[in-house]
Amino acid sequence: MANLDLYNPSEEHKALREMVRTFAERDVWAQAREYDRLEKFNRPLFKKAGDLGLLGITVGEEWGGAGMDATAAVIVHEELSAADPGFTLAYLAHSMLFVNNFFQNASEAQNKRVLPKVISGQWVAGMGMSEPAVGTDALAMRTTAVRDGDHWVINGNKMWITNGCVDDSELGDCFLIYARTGEARGKAISSFLVEKGAPGFRLGQRIKDKLGMRASATAELVFEDCRVPADALIGAEGESTLHMMRNLEIERLTLAAMSLGLARKCIEIMNDYASQRQAFGTSIRNFGQIQRYIADSYAEWMAGRAYVYATAAAMDPAAHGNRMDSDGVKLYCTTMGKNVADRAIQVLGGYGYVGEYHVERLWRDAKLLEIGGGTLEAHQKNIAADLRRVPVLR
């Protein structure tokens, strides 16, 4: 086996991994199939993650967070996703898309008021960038915010918002919402804290019947002359394109980490099954084609792991700096995770196709990671653009 210190660079990282793995194996795995089938977000489990100090993993200790780095965020996502990627997506939307982003860019007064609620798990939070007509082309967003005296008035719809609701009819508690405050297209984008109960803010459709990630609730959010106080603006007016780009880096890194976790679980399951299952008078692991599924999966998982942890080690959650590799890890690992899950189903034959062995759930969950937080094509576009400026690779 490779040197595991690469993945646990300090004693704190190692202890964090052990703690999260225990939680994942004991509590998260046990509920995963049921919540997937029910298409339900497990709020009590989420609260438990708060009690364990996982919801503010990148928030400074002086603010009640764990004060840890991007590597720690990777460890948490990898371990949780080995048990339940659907629950982990809800965790990611809360702790990376909202908490990390908000903490980096909000004022002291905003942080003081909101962080204790989101770090404890009292509030479930999300982030709204995508819209019904705008996804990859995020800077073409149509939601607007206009200043009116002591308020901002927001109009528009946000689509596909993870944690947009916590059940079929109840909104999540608070959101970081991007809206246009300047010219129709371009970079005049600002972000706002919008809380449940704001006038003119309501739940649109709850998006059901997803292929995977069914343990996370996805919803459309509707803003109809939604009024939020002037101090709901996060950072300076018109400057949130930078917040968005910066936060996308840690989002993509942790989505890649989720693929690592589910791939590891699939490898463990197919490896064990290949030893147990007999055919033609021998264990199926003696067949070359099965060996290829297992060996290719292991090698690809390890390659992805090395890339993710190398990228995490160089990433500062508060800074913008490595778009190319945050795109790169997600481009490589998400397809790797989907392919590994697919091979696991193949190794298990008919047993892989049904729920009992979990690989069908992990395969369904794996697909979303090639779309959410940036599609494969978006990563290819970005990497090719960034590489244009780097003719010589060192």
Ligand SMILES: Cc1cc2nc3c(=O)[nH]c(=O)nc-3n(C[C@H](O)[C@H](O)[C@H](O)COP(=O)(O)OP(=O)(O)OC[C@H]3O[C@@H](n4cnc5c(N)ncnc54)[C@H](O)[C@@H]3O)c2cc1C
């Ligand atoms: C379960 C789930 C949860 C999500 N959670 C959130 C969330 O919490 N918050 C949030 O803001 N969003 C969320 N999203 C939205 C997600 O980020 C978008 O779906 C994603 O960015 C793609 O946007 P789109 O679906 O509009 O596809 P489009 O952008 O319309 O893309 C359609 C196709 O065209 C391709 N394409 C687009 N532009 C180009 C180009 N320039 N070159 C080549 N190909 C291109 C795409 O790659 C894709 O294949 C979620 C989505 C899902 C499904």
